Amino acid sequence: MAKKNLFTRRQTLFFWSSMFVSISVLTSKNALEPRQIYPLNKNFVASGNMSLGKRALIKGLLYGAAVNKDSLSANPQLVASVAKECAIIVSEWELKWNFLRPTSTSFDFMPADWLADFARTHGLLFRGHTLVWHEAMPKWFLKTINSKNAKQLLLEHITTVVKHYAGNIHSWDVVNEAINLQDRRSDGLRKTPWLQFIGRDYIEIAFRAAAEADPKAMLVYNDYGLEYDTPEHEAKRKAVLNLLKNLKSKGTPIHALGIQSHLSGNETRFNSQKFQKFLSEIANLDLKILITEIDVKDKNLPVDLKVRDRIVAATYEDYLSVVLDEPAVIAVLTWGLSDRYTWLSEYQPRRDGAKVRPLPLDANFKRKLAWNAIARAFDNAPYR
Template sequence: MQLRRRGLLAGLAGLSPALAAAAPSPAAPPAWGGMGQAAGRGGMGGLAAQRGILFGATLTQGQVVESAEMVRIATEEMAMLVPGFEFKWPGLRPGPWEFDFTGADAMLTFAEARQQAVRGHALVWHGALPGWFGDGPADAMGMRTLLRHHITTVAGRYAGRIHSWDVVNEPVEPWDNRPDGLRDSPFLRRMGLDYIDLAFRWAAEADPTARLALNEYGVEMATPEQDARRTALLKLLEGMLRRGVPVHALGIQAHLSAAAWRDFDPAVLRGFIRRVAALGLECYVTELDVTDRGLPPEVAVRDAAVAHTYRTFLDAALAEPSVTLVALWGISDRFTWMNDSRFARREDGLPTRPHPFDPAFQPKPAWGAIGDALRGAPRR
């Protein structure tokens, strides 16, 4: 999921004046005592707030500048925004000891002017590192110094303004053949398991008000591979809590496949969420989208299958009261990472239709399915 990161991030650096022009007069940032401003919103964000769910979507500087329709939908429907590139290392770190907050500051201003919550994604992720990083410092102390400087600087700059941070993203990979199931990332190779604990402790010190999440993909399906990932995640979370690490939530990315939905068992997902909740943690759905790879070319067939996938996943997840946040990983098919991913793009070369609005920004069956799920049965 590289999302054309490097080229896009380089091109977005100078867009903040146009972004600022798209925003109404700035308002005070929301407070995180509960749902913040979500309960008073209209649109889908207001509907979700009635069930105690903070609802929003990812958005980037480029999308805001390019499309007034994206601005309209994000403003009217979302209670929360997740900057898609602007908090990642390549957008923030032009050099080992340099920071460029132009994009991140602009996205915060944009959201706060609309009284929207903001999620930070992500403080530590092996999959989005700048070119200068290479394999990172050669020793544990150098990596520790670099990582602490990054987390303290970034989380500290936005302290009190971020609802939640994905502190460590995708730390688990059972097929890397470690006994603990962790991913063989440059952070793990240099610092060992401590890198996860320390990242959360440093984030909590830098911003004591933010909710801190461990974010992972591939935990919703009833397959041996995903069962192994669930097992490794639970082991990791249990260890963190025993050690007193300040983790508050597990983020479930939920990059779903409509063609593979036969392997979905609601009982498996709900059982996993309940085990996480039994540890005293919330669950967030952090990157929800649905690829139509493997489906027939007919648009109506694809859209119906994608809508069904959104609905059945959300019906299962939202039945659990520990699920308190849902973030879509895309609003319109006009802007999607999936056409550039070998894992998600269609084999026949047709553009994918994974999001709830089509390329002309018209709502698709998926948007209705999401609304129906948010209106669903009481949570218990």
Template sequence: MVKFSWNRLLSKRQFLIVGISSATAITILFLSKLQVLSYLIYPFKNEGNKLARSQSRKFTVVGKKSLQQRAKAKGLIYGAFPEADDRAFALDRQLQSQFIRECAMMAVGTFWFTHRPNPTSFDFTSSDYFVKFARTNNIQMRGTPLVWHEFLPDWLKATLNSSNAKQILTNHVETIVRRYAGEMHAWDVVNEGIDVGDKRPDGLRNTPWLKFLGVDYIDLAFRVAAKADPRAKLVYNDFGVEYDEPGYDNKREAILNLLQRLKSKGTPIYALGIQSHLYGDRETFNVAKYREFLKNVASLGLKIMITELDVVDNKLPQDIDRRDRIIAGVYEDYLSVVLAQKAVVSVTTWGLSDRYTWLAGKSPRADKAALRPLPFDRNYKPKLAWNAIARAFDRAPKR
């Protein structure tokens, strides 16, 4: 077994989950002099607006059905990523029980950093454990990711070149997908391949794969995965499309253009995965724009999967009741728009319990209070966020 620290792994991920380039991120932070001045004068304006809207909601749910049962009733799949590594998950019986009750899907990590200790071998210890757990408990699985520019092992960064890149990528994708062929419901084949901040006309991110293989590396990865497991649903996964702020329009446009190019080439792509790392303190979710984006994706004949849903709460008030109400409102407002689009077929939260969240390492609160971004608290008690997700499923149109 390759021993690694999950926190170390997560610490390599960029703080700005919406993940546009650093230059664009600065633009987002300082939207305009007027907005900055407004925030300095009224620092809790956004929080107050969200609280006012969610205060009157009771977030009442009917019945005792689990999230997976409510989703299934509408033709949807609900699942979560464990966040805990295989060793922690194996020791946490409560977390296991909650997964069995609440989730019809489990996201299984297949990161290069953990699965490729050296150029000639693979380590499937962690993914084998989760696949066995899911199989034993009749939970579907989605693997993530096959090709990504982050979490790459040192040996790969040191040796990758134009002569060996195709063979390395092909062997990696083929080996992992074949190992779980017939068992994975879906794969995130390529993750985060767009970065408009890199200033390419096509919007593609300047990754090692692009550098050594060119623009067709995405198509290549999909075709290799499809050949290794023809039954798996293959997904392009990305982030930074939810808000109406500088850079987001360009990101949405670049993703749509990529999807159109893939479809025109006959790439075996099934869906767009939208990570959906949301912010509790933002007021820039444009319902009309987002509906149009989802509609445009669906018009390409693609399904849509919400793949990494959570709500960043590090700038919300410390008071738990106020914070939970705002977070629940963000979940419900977002999902009410998303689930109205019938091309959306699944919702996966990036974690199930606040006990295990990557945000603890990357977006801690200045007041040191524990984060509360997920459906269950640290003691596995359902929160208003759970109610909000349940209500969104209950109110969604049937697929």
């Protein structure tokens, strides 16, 4: 399919599904079936039964998912699904400060070590998320940090954690979400304690410390809100690009950009040409690109699963078809694998009380149309 037509299909699908909802409300007794409004026979056929991980590897890509110890240790079905579908996993919680740092002078590696062992046992690569972030911080942090100890605190944390996993980590999200244009700084940086007490060089300091602690790990800057053709996303793309250019100009050991890609099923403002240009600009900085946290929010989509699942699937396929055309893209990770375990159940629930369905597998670990859509995107991607 020609790239210029990619989003026309989903815009049409969403328009008619929205019409279905409106007509259903107005004609309660004789409500039209979805198939009477839109041909719902598109089934996103994916050839064969090969896992997402294997399909991706054939093209020189990595597919994986975010996982956590509690869910894996409690559910053998999730274990089997992750082992079958993934080639790489990323820690959802266990490598964030509030898990690793019970006190300012101690580290608790047990939960993260469990995940590292899980990855090793099942032959999976392991990603680290995240070394520097303004959220998920322990209660002691704000009471302790000041201009005298901030740099040492940052260096000690990064050095200790990265050395602990040296040789066993595919990539680290070294700095996460450092751009926030609402803070109205000329450089676009988010006002965080790290910025306040260290200055804008805290980002470069973090990457250099991580590289020294593990010279073989891929070091990633990770952020969200970059995908759509809106003034906000356009401005953020520019700010992220400027940040990366600045880091590269200083010889900072940064290897990749992580694009979170928390997509919205009802959002149609996607410009494939503009986004391809952004990806190309990143690649021209000699950086790889990882899609680090992709899922599709369905909170504003119709409750009807025939419609909703097709819009979610189309969102995945349309977006990934554009993204995977860029050779610098080397990995796609969904933020979770099964709808049973998704952060969106809590943070982006549906108003009608229906269960959210943003991921490749349903709550019973069955493959959905979203799985098919991702499989098709991998199958159609060029070889790396």
